[in-house]
Amino acid sequence: MTKPQLPDRPARPMGAPTALADLLVVDFTRVVAGPACTQILADFGAKVIKIENPDGGDDTRAYEHAEIGGESAAYLSLNRNKRGIALDLAVSEAREIARDLISRADVVVENFSASVMEKFGLDYASVAPINPRLVYCSISAYGRKGPFASRPGFDPITQAESGFMSLNGFPDGPPVRTGPPIVDMATGMSACNAILLALIARDRLGRGQQVEVALYDIAMSMTGFYGMAYLISGANPGRFGNSPNGSPTVGVYEAADGPLYMACANDRLYRRLVTEVLERPDLITDPEFATRKARSANKEKLRSVIAGIFAADRLENWMAKLKKANIPVGYLRTVEQGFNAAEARERHRLSRIPHPTAGFIPNIETPLNLELTPASDPVAAPLLGQHTDEVLRTILGYNDARISALADAGAFGKLQRAAKAGVS
Known part of the structure; x- marks a missing residue:
């Protein structure tokens, strides 16, 4: 097993603008699809505030593919360039902070189970009156309305149920899910597209809107021309392996x-x-x-x-x-061969970036290239609650006394002592 020797990442051109500068995104997402969406926004200059439960945070922090500096490969790969704060939304004072952030935001993204945001008073209907220009994106397995809205669902389940999985594998074998969570990743990219469309519409219409993306819908669309061929011919497409x-x-x-x-x-x-x-x-x-x-x-x-x-x-x-x-x-x-290949090296796909506990971590570059507004210099995914104090002070204007009172009320969970100490 050979890990590639990664170069330090060269800085972006001095003074180059970012495509999404001054865009404030409040990110309530976790696991894969939602964080993949908000990472794209963060990569191109949006100020993304990642809100996590102080009791463990994003589920991907505990994924076991590999870890460095106390953080998992999954978490690090999906949360670059974000500011992380920890809020216990079961506490009313924490919900007040969330509403304050939303009132100033351009975009909210959430992928909680059905009715969770409504329970906290943070759903679109509850927050749109305080911020009519807000673009509010909900990501779910089966949508926010209808008889399946309450069903939990994950990438491989929607691969299986949509027919997408039936197209993968060899004719004489069973259906096979993709290795990487392709439906999650495609859903994240589609959600990002939907948000950008809504922001363009906001400039024209003067108001925001709610947008929604469901894994099941994306999985169905990814059957592509095989799905269309079935609709035309009635013949069920099968698996064809590599051919x-x-x-x-x-x-x-x-x-x-x-x-x-x-x-x-x-x-x-x-x-x-x-x-x-x-x-x-x-x-x-x-x-x-x-x-x-x-x-x-x-x-x-x-x-x-x-x-x-x-x-x-x-x-x-x-x-x-x-x-x-x-x-x-x-x-x-193999992955090892691909990541050490000339194509990866010549296209500058890999680098290393600083990390507060690991020193440096690997970085896979964004695949999007904009000449006038290149991606931001990458910053490692935040430690749990790393930017709580900074966000409260710089974005919301809270002073020491208010932050201390919020910590005493339990808004930051177990991180209250760190918040009191002014850790950022």
């Missing part, structure tokens, strides 16, 4: 010393493959393989022929030939 539609020229092939993934998906590429790379022009003149329809009908035979050819030479030789012929091809890499 969509059973294409014999798309998928994993084994060279003599390692695997590659080839995506030779149309007639033009196929002709180039068999003539320039495989040097088997008979695979285009043979009636069994001359057309796409014929190749599909004889896919197992053709795949066996191609597999035998690839197995006769080394991986690097095939990669050179395929790239010279401009055939889409890639190495089949």
Whole structure:
């Protein structure tokens, strides 16, 4: 096992503006979809205030993939560039702080279970009167209305129930969920898009609105053209492993010393493959393989022929030939190989950034690139309650006496002593 040696991250251009400067976001989210949404906003300059329960905070803090400096990989990967405060919303004084923040906010994002925000008096109907320009985003499994609103749900459940999971895996095996929580991540990105749309509409209409994104809806939309094909034909799409539609020229092939993934998906590429790379022009003149329809009908035979050819030479030789012929091809890499590859290095995807307890932590760069308003310099995800004092003073204007009274009332839970001491 080899961890990559990460460079320090170079600073962004001096004086460059951020796309979302002065945008205040109050973030009540936890786990994956919500934090993924608000991290995008934070990366591009929004001031995101992450509110956590002082009793343990975000569930991902305890995830066990890996940890550094007392924080989990999951938590660190989803909460960059945020300010963290700890509030016990069961305490009325803490709810007052939350309402004060919301009254000043441009955006609120929440992904609690149904009725939780309403119970605290922090739902859209309760807070819109004090801030009519507020964009209020709710993220849930099955939506905030209707008979399924109270059902808990998570990424793999919605993958299973929407039909999305049925498309993943091999034809002779069971459905397989994606490794990374793809529905959660797509929901977070969609929620971010919805928020930005509502902010643009606010500039035109002069008022905010409530927006909603549900994991189930996103999972259904991610069936894409396979879902549309079912609606058109009535034929239930199945699993196809690494070869969509059973294409014999798309998928994993084994060279003599390692695997590659080839995506030779149309007639033009196929002709180039068999003539320039495989040097088997008979695979285009043979009636069994001359057309796409014929190749599909004889896919197992053709795949066996191609597999035998690839197995006769080394991986690097095939990669050179395929790239010279401009055939889409890639190495089949592990995470270790991918993160240590030239593509990751040349595109500056990885760096290290300072962390208050670990010294430095790894950082995976945002995939979004804006030339005029580049992403903010990344700041590590906050420790639990790290910025409570700072936020109360700089955003809400609370003084020492008020902060001390709130701490005595239990608004900050077990962090009240730290709050009294002025930790920020």
